[in-house]
Amino acid sequence: MELYDVIKNRKSIRRYRNEPLPDGALERILEAGRLANSAKNRQEWAFIIVTDSETKAALVPACHDQSFVAEAAAVIVGCATDEYTMRCGQPAHVIDTSIALDHIQLAATEEGFGTCWLGSFYQDQVKSILKIPDKISIIGILTVGIPDEGGDPKSRKRLEEIVRYERW
Numbered sequence: 001m002e003l004y005d006v007i008k009n010r011k012s013i014r015r016y017r018n019e020p021l022p023d024g025a026l027e028r029i030l031e032a033g034r035l036a037n038s039a040k041n042r043q044e045w046a047f048i049i050v051t052d053s054e055t056k057a058a059l060v061p062a063c064h065d066q067s068f069v070a071e072a073a074a075v076i077v078g079c080a081t082d083e084y085t086m087r088c089g090q091p092a093h094v095i096d097t098s099i100a101l102d103h104i105q106l107a108a109t110e111e112g113f114g115t116c117w118l119g120s121f122y123q124d125q126v127k128s129i130l131k132i133p134d135k136i137s138i139i140g141i142l143t144v145g146i147p148d149e150g151g152d153p154k155s156r157k158r159l160e161e162i163v164r165y166e167r168w
Contacts, residue, residue: 006109011151013114014068019146020051021073025111029144030076032107036100039092044082045100045139048130050075055129062125063118063141072143073113076104077130080137097139104142114147 026049033047050056056070063069078101080093105115118141126138 006106010105010109011114011154012116013143013145013147013149013151014066014116015147015149016068016071016073016114016143016145017148018071019073021113021144021146025113026074026144029104029107029111029113033078033100033104036096036103038096038099039084039086042082042084042092042096044080044084044093045097046079046081046136047100047104048077048079048132050077050130058129059126059141062129063121066118066120068116069118069141069143071145071148072116073145074143076101076142076144077126077132077138078140078142079132080139083137093137094139101140101142104144108142108144112146113144114149114151116143117141118143 030047038044050059051074053070056072056075059075060067060069069075078097080097082093084092086092101117105117108115121138121141123138126132126141127134132138
């Protein structure tokens with residue numbers, strides 16, 4: 001798939017087939033996250049990969065009872081391992097981990113898998129289930145799997161609505 005096709009075809013998938021990912025696929029999409037850019041090349045992220053069915057089921061209540069978390073072939077928990085703020089005042093650890101998770105989503109789309117980014121979860125419960133230290137922040141959770149639906153069509157604003165040239 002061409003890059004722009006991957007971007008256009010990425011959708012949030014909330015129904016997955018009960019099938020594992022093919023051999024090597026998870027490592028390939030994680031490699032895309034590893035290669036992501038980060039402020040000062042700090043790469044202050046870690047990814048917890050959950051494929052165990054019992055652990056995925058335990059995550060469902062911690063993710064506001066979104067049952068598709070248990071259906072996915074894998075759940076990827078993106079964590080920031082440091083809290084670095086850039087000179088502009090923006091939290092690099094949140095932005096950098098988000099960039100890496102997005103690289104993973106796009107690589108998964110290229111492979112023909114579905115993903116869904118979850119921001120609706122109880123951080124303390126997920127940390128408890130996955131034994132994540134208190135000092136580590138969970139930035140986002142991705143479900144990944146073989147889609148059992150087409151996903152909702154994406155509606156997006158027109159370019160003219162979001163782009164300004166030279167000044168506001």
